[in-house]
Amino acid sequence: MSQTHNFFYLSLFVLSFSIAVNANNSVPVTDLANDIGDSLGASSTPLQPKVIEPTPQVLKINTAQVGALAIANTQMFDLVETLKVELQQLRGQVEQLTYHLERLKQDQKQRYLDLDRRIVSLSAASAATNSAQATPQVDQVVNTETLAPIAASEFALEPTVSTQNIYDPEAEKTDYKAAFTLIRERQYDASIEALLTFIKNYPQGVLLGNAHYWLGEVYMVQGDASLAALSFEYVISEFPEHRKMPDALYKAGVAYQNLGDMSKANKLLNRVLVEYADSSAARLAQERVN
Amino acid sequence: MEMGNLSKVIASGVLVAFLGACSTTGETTDATASTEAALVAAEAQALAETQALAEAEALALAETQALAEAAVQAQAEADAAEAALQAENEAAQAAIIAQQQEEAEAQALAHIIYFDFDQSTIKAEFRAALNGHAAYLSQNPSANIVLEGHADERGTREYNIALGERRGNAVSRYLVVQGVSVDAIEVVSFGEERPVNAGHDSASWAENRRVEIRYINY
Amino acid sequence: MIIIKKRAKSAQNKPKSVFFSVVSSAIFTLLVSFSAWSSDLVIEITQGVDNPVPIAVVPFHWSGNNALNEDVAQVIDADLERSGQFKSLKRSLMLSFPYQEEDVYFRDWSYLATEYLVIGQVLVTDSGGYQVNYQLFDVQRQEVISASGFTGGKNDLRALAHSASDAIYEALTGLKGAFRTRIAYVAADKKVNPSYYKLLVADADGYNAKEVLKSNQPIMSPSWSRDATKLAYVSFETNRPAIYVQDITTGQRERIQSFKGINGAPAWSPDGKKLAIVLSKDGNAEIYVLDLASNKLTRVTRHYGIDTEPSWSVDGKHILFTSDRGGKPQIYQVTLESGWVERLTFEGDYNARGSLTYDGRFLVLVSRHDSQFNIAVQDLQRGTMSLLTQTSLDESPSVAPNGSMVIYSTQDGGRDILAAVSIDGKVKFKIPANEGVVREPAWSPYLD
Known part of the structure; x- marks a missing residue:
């Protein structure tokens, strides 16, 4: 008898549990649904039936019941699914390849145009600078350099510069050479004037750093260490990537030594030793630093 | 008892005879001789009667005894039968419970299918369970199921809704290939909105990438 | 409660008048706590641009009898800070509280390294709503960059403040503001x-x-x-x-x-x-x-x-x-x-x-x-x-x-x-x- 009692309570429990579960699933919905769905005239589905959770009567794992046809179908099903995935991946690869190909084509075109421009500008530049090949030498200057290569290479890197109307690199080079000639001929006052005019006329020029450097050199020669220091400092602060940086640093150090400001001088000389250890200026700085 | 009765009978017979003898004091010897004979006859008759009575009593006694014995035996048999029935009942209950447990286990195994990340391929370990469901559904045309598809929390929400549905569809198609009618299956996806595990590590995510099979009618 | 928490601390100079700072900070806390009841979301700024523009938004003038239930200047402050491009001057450090152009002493503001100044007032319209007027100054050049007014209903005070923020933001960045969204x-x-x-x-x-x-x-x-x-x-x-x-x-x-x-x-x-x-x-x-x-x-x-x-x-x-x-x-x-x-x-x-x-x-x-x-x-x-x-x-x-x-x-x-x-x-x-x-x-x- 107790077993039937147990059964009864069990079924009661199950029933009440399922009721409780369903109660949770029902939601207060405002202003719905079927009426509007129907009036819109399309196939809108009605509210879904509440899901009951009964126990199936017989549910045993019985693989013997899987017939031969089902096995064949399953194999086909698996094959189709695999093919779908493979197809999607292949499609993805094709998309990627097409995209990269397009990009490559565009890149090639860009590079070709860029090279073309460079060649054109290079040939124009070399034609202009064929005449001026002399390397300027000044006795007190540490290292020598050639004008033409700087101008040509810098010119090539900035092809757009040549197309500007306001800035004329040819004129700049001419004026620079003129000023430099004055220095070589030891006409220091005239050269200072020329350099200052040059700096005024070509504020964006590629040779601006050089001009300031040489200005400093001339001031040093004339014994005006403070003006020299100013010029060299200008190069150091405004043209930190300039070729003449180590020299400018060294020369500024020398200028400050002449002025008696040893701490500043040493700072600059040490910078040469640390930052430009391989340069010829570093050797000279080594001798000077104390 | 019988002896007691017998002795009483004898005693009363003797008494009757004595009284008869004493009461008739003025009678002649002939009269006494016939009354003596009558008396003897009466005695014998009484004796026979009492003997018969005793025999009848004894017989009745034996009968009741036999009856009682039979009753007890019948009672015993009935008890035995009831006990046997009870045992049978218990056995039947136990069998049903065992079956339900088996079903419960079977159902727990078959209920949820798990998937790998971003995949909707049905792994081999779940196919046996699905075959079982398919067998049941094809044998019981009134049975209906809902396949609820889910995904873990990684990725965007709407994409995960579609991913959950893709998983549900994979299970549905597998069942149909095994012979289940398309109308018996509905696929719903909840994406990442109904996780069973709210954790943020691989183990929790693995529990959430699933399709649940729910029976509406069975 | 809306709390603006910034990681980068601003370096402010010392205030001149203790009295002003006490009064204004008291008003400020009152207004902030009052307006804190309505919000469910808290905004925490975790990163801003490297050099946010210093701006000061002076509390908007209101001549009505009862207190306004929104602090217009604080809404504008919060909006500008939330864009990550501005750094607001704290009220406790303000030296004066002008609301009209003639009362502005630019020296007070350049002293505190403020680049832009916003002043304004809240007025009642004929229909019982509000009008919010503002003026935006460039402190260095000592001139007005932008000025406008917005009107709305009784419950639109925050929206009007957001409109002012939009206009100020557009005047300073060139981008249309999205604060009133x-x-x-x-x-x-x-x-x-x-x-x-x-x-x-x-x-x-x-x-x-x-x-x-x-x-x-x-x-x-x-x-x-x-x-x-x-x-x-x-x-x-x-x-x-x-x-x-x-x-x-x-x-x-x-x-x-x-x-x-x-x-x-x-x-x-x-x-x-x-x-x-x-x-x-x-x-x-x-x-x-x-x-x-x-x-x-x-x-x-x-x-x-x-x-x-x-x-x-x-x-x-x-x-x-x-x-x-x-x-x-x-x-x-x-x-x-x-x-x-x-x-x-x-x-x-x-x-x-x-x-x-x-x-x-x-x-x-x-x-x-x-x-x-x-x-x-x-x-x-x-x-x-x-x-x-x-x-x-x-x-x-x-x-x-x-x-x-x-x-x-x-x-x-x-x-x-x-x-x-x-x-x-x-x-x-x-x-x-x-x-x-x-x-x-x-x-x-x-x-x-």
Whole structure:
């Protein structure tokens, strides 16, 4: 008898549990649904039936019941699914390849145009600078350099510069050479004037750093260490990537030594030793630093 | 008892005879001789009667005894039968419970299918369970199921809704290939909105990438 | 309670008058605590630009008898700081409180290293509403850059302050401001009983959060109509997903055509007449366009893979969507007239939920790198993709109508929160909720 009692309570429990579960699933919905769905005239589905959770009567794992046809179908099903995935991946690869190909084509075109421009500008530049090949030498200057290569290479890197109307690199080079000639001929006052005019006329020029450097050199020669220091400092602060940086640093150090400001001088000389250890200026700085 | 009765009978017979003898004091010897004979006859008759009575009593006694014995035996048999029935009942209950447990286990195994990340391929370990469901559904045309598809929390929400549905569809198609009618299956996806595990590590995510099979009618 | 917490501390100079600072800080705290009651979201600025512009917003003058229930200057302050590009001067340090041009001593402000000054006042209009007037000064040049006034009803004081912020921001950055906009988002709490999901709409600064829908089943994918009056969203209240369109002002809503299977990811067209939606009634998730007036449904994608998360191009002629037809989710674009599909994303193995900025220049999306899901932006002109976030489970990005900020959903300490990042990645702020979680934000268009 107790077993039937147990059964009864069990079924009661199950029933009440399922009721409780369903109660949770029902939601207060405002202003719905079927009426509007129907009036819109399309196939809108009605509210879904509440899901009951009964126990199936017989549910045993019985693989013997899987017939031969089902096995064949399953194999086909698996094959189709695999093919779908493979197809999607292949499609993805094709998309990627097409995209990269397009990009490559565009890149090639860009590079070709860029090279073309460079060649054109290079040939124009070399034609202009064929005449001026002399390397300027000044006795007190540490290292020598050639004008033409700087101008040509810098010119090539900035092809757009040549197309500007306001800035004329040819004129700049001419004026620079003129000023430099004055220095070589030891006409220091005239050269200072020329350099200052040059700096005024070509504020964006590629040779601006050089001009300031040489200005400093001339001031040093004339014994005006403070003006020299100013010029060299200008190069150091405004043209930190300039070729003449180590020299400018060294020369500024020398200028400050002449002025008696040893701490500043040493700072600059040490910078040469640390930052430009391989340069010829570093050797000279080594001798000077104390 | 019988002896007691017998002795009483004898005693009363003797008494009757004595009284008869004493009461008739003025009678002649002939009269006494016939009354003596009558008396003897009466005695014998009484004796026979009492003997018969005793025999009848004894017989009745034996009968009741036999009856009682039979009753007890019948009672015993009935008890035995009831006990046997009870045992049978218990056995039947136990069998049903065992079956339900088996079903419960079977159902727990078959209920949820798990998937790998971003995949909707049905792994081999779940196919046996699905075959079982398919067998049941094809044998019981009134049975209906809902396949609820889910995904873990990684990725965007709407994409995960579609991913959950893709998983549900994979299970549905597998069942149909095994012979289940398309109308018996509905696929719903909840994406990442109904996780069973709210954790943020691989183990929790693995529990959430699933399709649940729910029976509406069975 | 709205709290602006900044990581970078400003270096301020010493105040001149103790009296002023005491009084003004008392007023300030009073006003802040009063206005703290209405908001549900807290904004925490976690990163700003390297050199934010110092600006001072003087408390707006109000000559009425009773106190205003909003501090206009504080709303403007908070707006400008939230853009990450400005650093506000604290009231306790202000030396004077002018509200008219003739009372401005520029020396007071340049002393405190302030570059721009905002002064203004609040007046009552004839109809009983408010008018907010402001003037924006360049302290160095000592001249007015911008001045204007905005009028509104009794309850529009915050909105008027936001209008002033928009104008000030535009005058100083050249970009149209997006302070007078709204955000819609989903909030949920499963730890309370009964657990709930809510769809809420708040101002872009987190204030005035209002409930649009409450349910104990999930709500997803809110999407604003172009006139900012309606929200389309997905609700599971019938235990099946369905798309609803709800008018925020009237509260009325209707369920659009629903089909068996998925109904999801609604997206309004630029002309406001159509909804792009996802349906799986034809076998798998595909994109359809529903014309709201005629109720006509047009199918847009045809592929056995997943096609979902539609969003519209600026001219309404293309739809961007997420598809795994190439093996993994990527973003594609379909031309509606021809049906031609082309792929847009080629970096990374999971790119989804793409949407364009309103000028069509950038594509904002969710991208997976090194198993982390981040918000990324792809420059459509150059084709380069850059990541905007470094957290690991970011999703649901939504762009502000001026294209400056992206609001999105992420996780912080295991909880879902909202966060925002500027389109150049420099400005960041977090918006956690007080209780439960917040997710799926949608930034409204301009409220005009």
